Amino acid sequence: MLVRESLQVYFIMGSNNCRGEPLQVVEQALKGGITMFQFREKGSGAKTGKEKHSLAIKLKQLCNHYGVPFIVNDDVDLAVDIGADGVHVGQDDEPLASVKQRCPKSFIIGVSATNSTEAVQAFQAGADYIGAGPVFPTSTKQDAKLPIGLAGLEEINRLTGETPVTAIGGIHTDNAADAIKAGADGVSVISAISQAESPQQAAQLLNKLTAKKR
Numbered sequence: 001m002l003v004r005e006s007l008q009v010y011f012i013m014g015s016n017n018c019r020g021e022p023l024q025v026v027e028q029a030l031k032g033g034i035t036m037f038q039f040r041e042k043g044s045g046a047k048t049g050k051e052k053h054s055l056a057i058k059l060k061q062l063c064n065h066y067g068v069p070f071i072v073n074d075d076v077d078l079a080v081d082i083g084a085d086g087v088h089v090g091q092d093d094e095p096l097a098s099v100k101q102r103c104p105k106s107f108i109i110g111v112s113a114t115n116s117t118e119a120v121q122a123f124q125a126g127a128d129y130i131g132a133g134p135v136f137p138t139s140t141k142q143d144a145k146l147p148i149g150l151a152g153l154e155e156i157n158r159l160t161g162e163t164p165v166t167a168i169g170g171i172h173t174d175n176a177a178d179a180i181k182a183g184a185d186g187v188s189v190i191s192a193i194s195q196a197e198s199p200q201q202a203a204q205l206l207n208k209l210t211a212k213k214r
């Protein structure tokens, strides 16, 4: 079950896109106030097999300790096997209906959408949240689509009703607040935290910038 507030600062990382030791970077991010974590072990230099499995378990335990949901990118088998809190799938990954069948009912299932058609499909298929983007240009994901901008993000928010939306792609401390103003429930970031001099301070600042006045 996804609590909307968990999307506020959603940190995504794999061992190949951080400057330091992955467990230390994620622990710093947790101390700084990230509200959800996604293990995305993908691309050149990514761990596979037993090494990937073992890192996933350690990161899951760390997130559990801080009470932060632990989501696995794409790898449904791994997510189910280690008892993650959920799984995130892209448009080119396994279809949502089949993912749902293989996961426990309690799983948080997120879907990426790069335009309003994909977002509406994800919303109708019962995604727990939508990752909308890339909002801004990003060099972290080599095959990222063209940026949708804040206008594209606003449109997705408008068309997906009550489904929570997280803004992704090129989000940093200078534009995180704009994504919230455009209606997103939170921001998803890789490099803004993983490449920061201090992941803890970066997470802290993102948390402050995305806090909604209630």
Ligand code: 3NM
Pocket (backbone or CB within 6 Å): 012, 112, 113, 114, 131, 132, 133, 134, 135, 137, 138, 139, 140, 141, 144, 145, 168, 169, 170, 171, 188, 189, 190, 191, 192
């Ligand atoms: N997915 P950064 S953009 C993992 O558009 C990912 O679906 C995207 O990295 C999408 O915060 C992206 O460093 C990369 O820009 C995000």
